[in-house]
Amino acid sequence: xxxxxxxxxxxxxxxxxxxxxxxxxxxxxxxxxxxxxxxxxxxxxxxxxxxxxxxxxxxxxxxxxxxxxxxxxxxxxxxxxxxxxxxxxxxxxxxxxxxxxxxxxxxxxxxxxxxxxxxxxxxxxxxxxxxxxxxxxxxxxxxxxxxxxxxxxxxxxxxxxxxxxxxxxxxxxxxxxxxxxxxxxxxxxxxxxxxxxxxxxxxxxxxxxxxxxxxxxxxxxxxxxxxxxxxxxxxxxxxxxxxxxxxxxxxxxxxxxxxxxxxxxxxxxxxxxxxxxxxxxxxxxxxxxxxxxxxxxxxxxxxxxxxxxxxxxxxxxxxxxxxxxxxxxxxxxxxxxxxxxxxxxxxxxxxxxxxxxxxxxxxxxxxxxxxxxxx
Amino acid sequence: xxxxxxxxxxxxxxxxxxxxxxxxxxxxxxxxxxxxxxxxxxxxxxxxxxxxxxxxxxxxxxxxxxxxxxxxxxxxxxxxxxxxxxxxxxxxxxxxxxxxxxxxxxxxxxxxxxxxxxxxxxxxxxxxxxxxxxxxxxxxxxxxxxxxxxxxxxxxxxxxxxxxxxxxxxxxxxxxxxxxxxxxxxxxxxxxxxxxxxxxxxxxxxxxxxxxxxxxxxxxxxxxxxxxxxxxxxxxxxxxxxxxxxxxxxxxxxxxxxxxxxxxxxxxxxxxxxxxxxxxxxxxxxxxxxxxxxxxxxxxxxxxxxxxxxxxxxxxxxxxxxxxxxxxxxxxxxxxxxxxxxxxxxxxxxxxxxxxxxxxxxxxxxxxxxxxxxxxxxxxxxxxxxxxxxxxxxxxxxxxxxxxxxxxxxxxxxxxxxxxxxxxxxxxxxxxxxxxxxxxxxxxxxxxxxxxxx
Numbered sequence: 001x002x003x004x005x006x007x008x009x010x011x012x013x014x015x016x017x018x019x020x021x022x023x024x025x026x027x028x029x030x031x032x033x034x035x036x037x038x039x040x041x042x043x044x045x046x047x048x049x050x051x052x053x054x055x056x057x058x059x060x061x062x063x064x065x066x067x068x069x070x071x072x073x074x075x076x077x078x079x080x081x082x083x084x085x086x087x088x089x090x091x092x093x094x095x096x097x098x099x100x101x102x103x104x105x106x107x108x109x110x111x112x113x114x115x116x117x118x119x120x121x122x123x124x125x126x127x128x129x130x131x132x133x134x135x136x137x138x139x140x141x142x143x144x145x146x147x148x149x150x151x152x153x154x155x156x157x158x159x160x161x162x163x164x165x166x167x168x169x170x171x172x173x174x175x176x177x178x179x180x181x182x183x184x185x186x187x188x189x190x191x192x193x194x195x196x197x198x199x200x201x202x203x204x205x206x207x208x209x210x211x212x213x214x215x216x217x218x219x220x221x222x223x224x225x226x227x228x229x230x231x232x233x234x235x236x237x238x239x240x241x242x243x244x245x246x247x248x249x250x251x252x253x254x255x256x257x258x259x260x261x262x263x264x265x266x267x268x269x270x271x272x273x274x275x276x277x278x279x280x281x282x283x284x285x286x287x288x289x290x291x292x293x294x295x296x297x298x299x300x301x302x303x304x305x306x307x308x309x310x311x312x313x314x315x316x317x318x319x320x321x322x323x324x325x326x327x328x329x330x331x332x333x334x335x336x337x338x339x340x341x342x343x344x345x346x347x348x349x350x351x352x353x354x355x356x357x358x359x360x361x362x363x364x365x366x367x368x369x370x371x372x373x374x375x
Numbered sequence: 376x377x378x379x380x381x382x383x384x385x386x387x388x389x390x391x392x393x394x395x396x397x398x399x400x401x402x403x404x405x406x407x408x409x410x411x412x413x414x415x416x417x418x419x420x421x422x423x424x425x426x427x428x429x430x431x432x433x434x435x436x437x438x439x440x441x442x443x444x445x446x447x448x449x450x451x452x453x454x455x456x457x458x459x460x461x462x463x464x465x466x467x468x469x470x471x472x473x474x475x476x477x478x479x480x481x482x483x484x485x486x487x488x489x490x491x492x493x494x495x496x497x498x499x500x501x502x503x504x505x506x507x508x509x510x511x512x513x514x515x516x517x518x519x520x521x522x523x524x525x526x527x528x529x530x531x532x533x534x535x536x537x538x539x540x541x542x543x544x545x546x547x548x549x550x551x552x553x554x555x556x557x558x559x560x561x562x563x564x565x566x567x568x569x570x571x572x573x574x575x576x577x578x579x580x581x582x583x584x585x586x587x588x589x590x591x592x593x594x595x596x597x598x599x600x601x602x603x604x605x606x607x608x609x610x611x612x613x614x615x616x617x618x619x620x621x622x623x624x625x626x627x628x629x630x631x632x633x634x635x636x637x638x639x640x641x642x643x644x645x646x647x648x649x650x651x652x653x654x655x656x657x658x659x660x661x662x663x664x665x666x667x668x669x670x671x672x673x674x675x676x677x678x679x680x681x682x683x684x685x686x687x688x689x690x691x692x693x694x695x696x697x698x699x700x701x702x703x704x705x706x707x708x709x710x711x712x713x714x715x716x717x718x719x720x721x722x723x724x725x726x727x728x729x730x731x732x733x734x735x736x737x738x739x740x741x742x743x744x745x746x747x748x749x750x751x752x753x754x755x756x757x758x759x760x761x762x763x764x765x766x767x768x769x770x771x772x773x774x775x776x777x778x779x780x781x782x783x784x785x786x787x788x789x790x791x792x793x794x795x796x797x798x799x800x801x802x803x804x805x806x807x808x809x810x811x812x813x814x815x816x817x818x819x820x821x822x823x824x825x826x827x828x829x
Contacts, residue, residue, distance in 0.1 A: 006762065030765075030768075031764045032761065033762075033768065033771060033772070034767070034768050034771075038767075038768070038771045146771040147761075150761035150762050150772055151761070153762060154760075154761060154762075160762055162762060162764045163764055220823075221777075222820070224778065224779075260748070260774060260777070262777075265820075277456070277641070278455075278639060280453060280461060287820040287821075287823040288824040291820055291821065297821075298820055298821030298824070299820075299821060300819065301817040301819055301820070302814060302817065302819075302820055302823060303778075303779060304812070304813075305813045305814050306813070
């Protein structure tokens, strides 16, 4: 099989497919983890999702990531930290909303522990003192996304061909039998489109419509500090933002420390195409929100900012599984801002599809042909 | 809204700002330094010009600063299209400042280009430019017994300046053998006089000057006590080594233009003959972005005289575009001719003082490449094994260049090492991949949060 895309989703597909006995070649236009994976925070979150197919996928993926991290050396190599997430509310209403969300999420297998206002500083000593309450999610975790992609690819034993651009699909009748590249053709029993934000372009090479668009996000990085923030901490408004259809600038800061000592503050959400121009308004909002949660951050220096382009579909669900319109082609893309977290389950499900195993999970909500055909 | 904001008050920025202001434009000249002059004219408060070439040119420009708004002590961290300059003003109690202007002249200069070697993280190892800055700004020689090494004519003013200030210079080790360069120097009477002056000073202070030699290691426990100097072959592989005692080593392998702001604004860049990324400009110093001009080292390292000429050309071009003030054609012809000559000289200099791949032979697996994040050459090799095929992915997989200096010190070396793994020399795309810095300066989150408040 050939996987198009060397980001974390392609890497997870390679890993599980190889483990299922398939011979895998990964074709990547740039460098490993050079696209959205290289611009991510490494969030493995169950806390930020409303009940539904994506939350189910996230819960499955959380367990898969924990298994991966337990394998020899892999957890340390990818900087896996099962640190848990703390969602905080500024108001009593917000706290009540959090409690309601957690109750619904628990039915999907999410663990959530209510944290009264007075106990918040026990979790995070530097939190603002005037918050109304919070919810702790022990399943939330973190990896360093570039290392995660690179080490999954290495562990897969797949042949990785970087700097190779897929220019077309080889066909035998309607069936996809491989890819054409700028470095020659590659025959394959199956082709997996794991091209992330550029997945729509790869789908178009096979003549099928998978509508994936970029949703820009900025992340701020602080100077390295001694450990200051223990968990992934964000405000309750974040959940509404993730699911929002608004095109304008939205942000709610997710604040977290990293093993390197830097603190990551992310991320904004904007639909502005592939524009890399820095938005000072976006950074200003991130800084304000981070300081609102952790006043101590006002005196900490930001040393870097970067942006990436989340691959989003109109219904905010990823595209996973075989494409009935083009036999031999599978998709594993469109994970929006949750690609790192959902990668493990996605790779696992793609491997099951490829080997004819019955998937652990109903892929119907993620089917590639669910969108209206383009006129 | 100003007519133009000039960023950087070194030779190019001063010349641009004064030319535009003299033509009647409303000019703001913004600079991180406390005093005008940049690195070349860096000076002590009581300076009379003894330590500087072309001091008169500087005095003329400094005396014209009352024609414009000069803003020292401002660190620019971002420039938005349109144009809004975001800066931090002040020393300890910095406050965010915004300046709007219809045009921008980028004259942000260059910083030292470093190449790592075992022991280069020891106290007492500094850049040639760092030693020069201490001397010019604080009148302090960086050490008592100093070795100067690297490549390029800049090593000469550093070594002779240190000797005149009372330090013992144990040797100048020039990695190249620039035999053919003398005839280019001979064609420029000013440069020839300058060169002869350095030769006389080297002789008077009995400073050994060795071509085809480099410092390949520094030794010491808490600080540097000695260096290993090697004779190099044509590709800079070390041939024969000896140890020289010293308390300080000043090393420089050319300069890296500071391109944060032009890259923020989307200006087209290209690679110069010295292997540095530079801003592409046309004959009037215009970049590819309307309203943005660049002058001096950002458009190609070439020294202060060239910067003065380019700055003046940029200032005249802004005055014509923004103020409708046509410059005197004779002035422009004179400046263009001078720029041509000085650019040709810079080209000959870059050809005579290249960086050769053998410098990488000095590195051991445990030699630090990125000092901020303590990334060794071995870690970069691991990143390559993991699939890093360019400097940007090498950085993402190894953390090289992710620390305080944001790759300003290690970026060039990382680019060589990452490209070298793929069997090539670093190209323009390699350098672009690690040159983008949306935050050109660190800034407090508190200042960022209130950046829009007057």
